[in-house]
Amino acid sequence: MLAVALAWAIAVYAVSPFYMPMLDSAAYADIAKNLAAGKGFLLGESPTDTAPLLPILLSVFMLVAGQAWIPAYLAFAAFLMAISIFYLAEDFKKGSGSIAVLVMPTLALPVLLSLQVLTDVLFLVFVNAGVLLLRRFLRQPTYRAAFLSAVVISLSYMLRPTGLFLISFAFLVCAWHAYKGKVRVSMILPLVLIAVAVFGSWEAYKIAGGFQGTAAYRIGMAGGPRAKIAFALEDDYNGDLVFAASVPIQAGNLLRLVFFILIFAAPTMLVSFAVLARKALKEGKGAAFDWMFMLLWLAVFLAPHVTVVPSMVARYMLPVIPVFVIAFSWFISNLLGGKGFRVFGVEVNKRALIAFILIVHLAFSFAAYRWYYPRTEHLTSRVFSDAGVWISSLPQNSTFSSQDIGIGDFHYNSGRALQNGDTDYIIRSDAVINETIEGYAICKRFADSFHWVEILGKGC
Numbered sequence: 001m002l003a004v005a006l007a008w009a010i011a012v013y014a015v016s017p018f019y020m021p022m023l024d025s026a027a028y029a030d031i032a033k034n035l036a037a038g039k040g041f042l043l044g045e046s047p048t049d050t051a052p053l054l055p056i057l058l059s060v061f062m063l064v065a066g067q068a069w070i071p072a073y074l075a076f077a078a079f080l081m082a083i084s085i086f087y088l089a090e091d092f093k094k095g096s097g098s099i100a101v102l103v104m105p106t107l108a109l110p111v112l113l114s115l116q117v118l119t120d121v122l123f124l125v126f127v128n129a130g131v132l133l134l135r136r137f138l139r140q141p142t143y144r145a146a147f148l149s150a151v152v153i154s155l156s157y158m159l160r161p162t163g164l165f166l167i168s169f170a171f172l173v174c175a176w177h178a179y180k181g182k183v184r185v186s187m188i189l190p191l192v193l194i195a196v197a198v199f200g201s202w203e204a205y206k207i208a209g210g211f212q213g214t215a216a217y218r219i220g221m222a223g224g225p226r227a228k229i230a231f232a233l234e235d236d237y238n239g240d241l242v243f244a245a246s247v248p249i250q251a252g253n254l255l256r257l258v259f260f261i262l263i264f265a266a267p268t269m270l271v272s273f274a275v276l277a278r279k280a281l282k283e284g285k286g287a288a289f290d291w292m293f294m295l296l297w298l299a300v301f302l303a304p305h306v307t308v309v310p311s312m313v314a315r316y317m318l319p320v321i322p323v324f325v326i327a328f329s330w331f332i333s334n335l336l337g338g339k340g341f342r343v344f345g346v347e348v349n350k351r352a353l354i355a356f357i358l359i360v361h362l363a364f365s366f367a368a369y370r371w372y373y374p375r376t377e378h379l380t381s382r383v384f385s386d387a388g389v390w391i392s393s394l395p396q397n398s399t400f401s402s403q404d405i406g407i408g409d410f411h412y413n414s415g416r417a418l419q420n421g422d423t424d425y426i427i428r429s430d431a432v433i434n435e436t437i438e439g440y441a442i443c444k445r446f447a448d449s450f451h452w453v454e455i456l457g458k459g460c
Contacts (some may be wrong), residue, residue: 263367388413394425429452
């Protein structure tokens, strides 16, 4: 476990920064930069309601590691992710942890997201640790265990708003155990009190700062955001087949979710999950609880995206990837401990079967990499960082405006703030293609195969 975790961390450190801080990453980096400089919790030069835990941690790495803060932080997060999946898998089945640690680097989502300055990998660490501590608390209910699990689970909300899903999951599991008489109701109080304190304190900060607070998503399909589903088949002989429809965004999310599960969980892990879950639910008792536990885990994190939350992107799958990794590791562990197998009356060599499963798994994993990486490759662009260096060399009293560049992207890369109204320079990029702006000429242009940035000035 330690060998794989260290190897993963070293590899991440060696190749980083692979993805540059852009969009959300730039916002986290800019807040951290302001914190490290002692300016406060600011995005650009204004207060922000961005979840605070990641920027605070990044600011520590900026102070400790200097210019190497990106690889240092990413290596740290990757190491914790490997360690956490080991202990979590071991908690479900002894002997499967080492398999789980080896499986994780074969998956596209954990690897590619471990190279981005986002909340995803660290949030997965919180999910793994929170679930592990929750299971230990349920087995041996003590106030110490309740407090420890409640702190980890509740703090996940300070990392990203979907920490509410983890809190909800923990509360549902605890409530069920209390209903069954396995846990005293008073034992759930630490989770309730700490979760309310964490959630309430951050919401109070947002209200005091004039922010809108936690996003309230519409419940129900009708009247909400819409998605387009279209299909076309050209056939000159029989006539073209064309289908197009506008559907509630949640219906589009459902199709996208099914596709993401097939891509990122891989058929090998899905089959393993289905086989073991069916067997355990038939047997009942303790084994059934583990699988009901994991099914609830999946439902709490994924169901909101097909009911009330109008968004579903690939990275939202990461918090449930451990469910499939645990099942697959459990399945392989059972095969390793078996004596032999008969398929349709034919004796199958155990090692040959495991080798076949692993080859199929690696093939599907490679296909997932090939599909997902091109959709993230634009984040490797250095156009914005190069433009930021050039902009920072302009006179300090220069003013800038832009409708194309985010506040975080611009301030982090250039150290300058965006303003409204008439300014000395206008920044535009491929985000929105603008026509010629009267009174301004192109001073400098930066471009690569993914993005371009132009700095327009009055005196160029």
